[in-house]
Amino acid sequence: MGERSGDMEAPAAGDNLRRGFRAPEHRHGVVIMALIDKHLTGRPWRTLRASFRAECAAADEPCWICRQPIDYSIVNPVGEKQNTEAWEPDHLYPRSTHPHLMMDRANLRASHMGCNRARGKEMVDDDLGPLSRQWSKEESP
Structure with missing residues (x-):
């Protein structure tokens, strides 16, 4: 059993890793607490993400939110300042x-x-703009 503090039992070593938490990291004197989403760090996700990125880059897919081109040569190294123009897979329906x-x-x-x-959890307004004319379902004679 772990140490007791009041009525709460302290988690045993490794319990936090099983729950998806990582111990604090020290970078440049700053402690970073990170919550790891275990589903987005495993091999299946990394494989899907890599193949999806390759498909997007080959088709030169634009950003589905702003419709602007994406520079697929930008890579965001872990632990460094992130470039907001870099490619990132977005879940249409939020996780x-x-x-x-x-x-x-x-x-x-x-x-x-x-x-x-x-965007966060908000759905993107897929507005196509004003209609050029009123369309209706009429049967042809």
Whole structure:
């Protein structure tokens, strides 16, 4: 058993890793606490992400949120300042509200990191603009 503090039992070593937490990291004198989403750090996600990035780059897919081109040559190294213009996969239906679609390739969209993070859980308004004329379903004679 772990040490007791009041009525709460302290977690045993390794419990936090199993729950998806990582011990604090020290970088440049700053302690960084990181919550790891275990589903987005495993091999299946890394494989899906890499193949999706390759498909997007080959098709030169623009950001589905702002419709601007994405520079696929930008790579954001871990632990360094992140470039918001870099490619990042976006989940059309957010992971928080649709966890069953987290690993579904059809739920992924190409986006800029900045656009994806600014969007959060909000759905993108896919407005095509004003109609050129009123369309109706009429049967032909």
